[in-house]
Amino acid sequence: MSITGLENSSVVVTGAGSGIGRAAALRFAGEGAKVVIADLNADGAKAVAEEIRAAGGTAVTVIGDLSEQAVVDEVVATAVESFGGLDVLVNNAGIMDRMSATADVTDAEWERLIRVNLTAPFLLTRAALPHMLAKGKGAIVNTASEAGLRGSAAGAAYTTAKHGVVGLTRSTAVMYRAQGIRTNAIAPGGTQTGIVVDVDPTAHGAAALRPYMGAIGRLADADEQAAAIVFLASDAASNINGVVLPVDNGWSAV
Template sequence: MSTTGLQGRSVVVTGAGSGIGRATALHFAREGARVLVADLDRKGADETVEAIGAEGGTARAVVGDLSDQRVADQVVATAVESFGGLDVLVNNAGVMDRMSALGETEDAEWERVIGVNLTAPFILTRAALPHLLATGRGAIVFSASEAALRGSAAGAAYTASKHGVVGLTKSLAVMYRSRGIRTNAIAPGGTATQIRVDARPDAEGPAALAPYLGLAGKVAEAEEQAAAIVFLASDAASNINGAVLPVDNGWSAV
């Protein structure tokens, strides 16, 4: 018998058109949750909805740039209108930087990575909070990164964005714990997804970080990260709040 308590709950998963996000959306649906799939890629989002439906689950999709307040509002409104409220928000969508050291990071790279990885979850969480508070037991889970725990897993922009995600996680946990909301994050190590690193040819990052990246260990499957996300959102984690859980086969312990 499942102890997750997720049956019938309304869940938003961002970046759910592929990778960790898709695996997470499917895992929630298998636990009986109703899932709002949010992604920039319409084809991927529709494929995730179809996969959930093929297994007998319930899902809707909203496509757009989550750093746009109008899109964030649409995501929340669609979940609330379709499923009668909002219980869980998973801020998973993210992009990599070009492994650039700070001195070689251009404005466009910085703004894109910070916009997707930090500003978008801030905007969406702000839009979702009134509905999560209304449940009295809302749960928020962020996908941070091994780069949120150290300075040797990515370039300056990605590292800064994921450290910011940890700050948001802990701030939310403190500010809203008395009102029934739990906020946690996972910190994935290397995971088999479609995200690719388009390193600058002249970037200092690959050479500087190579000795540390060599300690990463085995590459995880997306489903392994999804299982940790669903656990943190579930009733099985009812007294876990403000935690950043490494899902990295011990990389963070090296």
Template structure:
């Protein structure tokens, strides 16, 4: 029996086809939660569902672009229809930029990164809120974002990614304030360097990567996805029942430097 209060909870995890999202989905399932796996990649999403069900858990997948309102509504509707409600939303899906300085950032890079990292969680959270409020009225709903070290400083990524993750931090705190009296807690983790499948297509001749290199060397040890997932599950659990609006660095002290 889970001691986290997550037994039987309905949980949506985005970007759950790989990396931190998959590790979080598996961890929630081990706690007895029923998990909706949302991802852009069909093979990755199916792989996570198969891993959960093979271990005796319950999971379903929805595949699509979460910045599309229809896909966001499908994710929420599927979770509610499959599990009877929605208790926890983990906005984890994200992409990196090319470490570009602002003057090197073209419209395509900006729009892709902002769309995936900031617009998509906004759209999905808005779609999920009525059901999370129902969960809040019944004893507690939770939202957890995956922010980044780049949401705490200006020296961990390029302009687009840095802006997107600062936006995620702001969205986390706004939700925490707006819904704190209605049973929803909203928090975020801020991962440091982590072993995932996210690719950084940095151009060696660009100003951004050269400028950032000395700062990135301060990141230290590379975390495993499971270490980030453990922090996500903690923030969603009853063990964090009085934590709201927090941005939790999971970075082996990088943010303290």
């Protein structure tokens, strides 16, 4: 039996159609978990689910925009109905901003970044908690960011949203630790995920951030981030709660 305690557990991974989410879903399935693959990209989500099934694992997909309450409800209902409950929630889905400085952020950019990167994790956490409370246990792992630890790693909208994820993580950890629910986050540094960032290199935000980007160091691969996610969700981290773990090759220490 695996020391992770994840065998036969019901796990939701958002943004699991690619990048860190895909790597996490594959790792959870490798530990014997049953995985809900939630993503806006139908082709990516279905490909990951098929990869898991081909390896003998169990996975289902939910396709949709996780900033919409109806999609959130479908994700949680799918986990409960398909796998008998919900043991682990990984709030990983997110989008990048344009590295825009505060004065240059449009309403549309701000509202979309906050909605996807902060409101969606809140909605999913709120929807998952009753099922975890009914079991008296559960693990939530959020993908924050190096931008949730400092002001020099992304634009104003993304930085604000990821600072919010850190706050959501810590507040939820405190509020529900007596009920057996642990909430932690990883704070990835630079990671190779295939995400293309639409940045105007001549804009004020990009120019202001440029002097700080040399400290990023080696880029991680997605599986290095996924390993930390699975660890925090597992029994191996049974007394770890409210932690925001940098997975950044020491960038946060610079």
